[in-house]
Amino acid sequence: MDFSRFDFAMVRAATNDFSNGNKLGGGGFGSVYKGQLPNGQEIAVKRLANGAKQGQVEFKNEIVLLARLQHKNLVRLLGFCLEGEERLLVYEFVPNASLDHFIFDPIKRMFLNWEARYKIILGIVEGLVYLHQDSQLRIIHHDLKAGNVLLDCEMNPKIADFGLARLFLVDQSRGNTKRIGGTIGYMPPEYVQYGQFSVKTDVFSFGVLVLEIVSGRKNNGSEEHLISNAWKKWRQGKASRLIDQTLNGGSESEKMRCIHIGLLCVQENVAKRPTMASVALMLNSFSMSLSLPSKPAFLIQSSVVASTALPEKFPSRVTSSDQSLEHTSPDQSLEFSVNPSVNIEDSITLPR
Known part of the structure; x- marks a missing residue:
């Protein structure tokens, strides 16, 4: 699989501890935050709300599917994080939000x-x-x-x-x-x-x-x-x-x-x-x-x-x-x- 398993501490630091100022949106799954990795790369992080059973299913789906899909008109999954109760998906940051x-x-x-x-x-x-x-x-x-x-x-x-x-x-x-x-x-x-x-x-x-x-x-x-x-x-x-x-x-x-x-x-x-x-x-x-x-x-x-x-x-x-x-x-x-x-x-x- 051509993506990374991210360390939670790195993602937390990249999003300024998931601050409201970095929040891009949210939904039934949880919330999405903008972040920046130490190498300067901008990312979008989807954070699963604790205890969201439906979110667990969606988390698995996205990892399995996006890891095998590569196209210029599909958002690119960079990696994921599994640590304790935390479930995070890390994507390329797309600057102009949604349609x-x-x-x-x-x-x-x-x-x-x-x-x-x-x-x-x-x-x-x-x-x-x-x-x-x-x-x-x-x-x-x-x-x-x-x-x-x-x-x-x-x-x-x-x-x-x-x-x-x-x-x-x-x-x-x-x-x-x-x-x-x-x-x-x-x-x-x-x-x-x-x-x-x-x-x-x-x-x-x-x-x-x-x-x-x-x-x-x-x-x-x-x-x-x-x-x-x-x-x-x-x-x-x-x-x-x-x-x-x-x-x-x-x-x-x-x-x-x-x-x-x-x-x-x-x-x-x-x-x-x-x-x-x-x-x-x-x-x-x-x-x-x-x-x-x-x-x-x-x-x-x-x-x-x-x-x-x-x-x-x-x-x-x-x-x-x-x-x-x-x-x-x-x-x-x-x-x-x-x-x-x-x-x-x-x-x-x-x-x-």
Whole structure:
């Protein structure tokens, strides 16, 4: 494994004892801090909250997966620390924070012109194509969202947070899970309601993300549901009204093509959603004609948790940008004809 096992004292010193001044953010896993190693290298440190069982699973996932994944559009894991109750993951520091800090901010999003946004879309596509078919593993990210796309000093995207990622067998196309985890607004209904997932789960999330990038609006925001609004405007022949009014420059046809692709990715019919390899071709070849999108999958935030029926007695971790929701579903018996995916949290042993 091409990464290091860090000494806790070194990481603590690098982050100024995990001071609030060095804190970059946090979530259900714990907190993330900026640090600087003795050699001057800047790092980002994810610190697992003590006693967070879900965080332990995510910690293992990230070590096992990121140690074997190398791509310019994936955040790079430098190493980890295991000492007593401490669980730390050490990453390369990505200076421009995450995409959501830009596209949903009324001031900062004006700094992202269309050229920059289109480059971000292309980079995310390249990262997902690598995960789905070009890497030595076959990975479903499972939590693709604006908050998990980091931007480097040249505003190149890097997909981050592989705590919920799933490892697939080479000949496996889909699977099911009893542990539902993800972010409201980015999860397709077949996953939320039935635990069914595939590479098309990431495709759906990507479609939502593209619509957010073009419009500058959150899919799970307080305004009208973004997917619903995009579909309505598309049916009315007014899709151009979805484009962010602060967006300067760029090709109108590129923006409209991205809206078209976004709607293809969020179609309710899983089989009709394109693969990420097909999306790459659509974005790189304007001579390629696009099929008409069918009805998208509507998943309204206010009704997600109340109406979701999950396999019995398994907790779900559903997050939004503002909160984490933990719940256990009512008893229900579900049967699937597909083989389950490799459950990585049950099959790995951390180095001592």
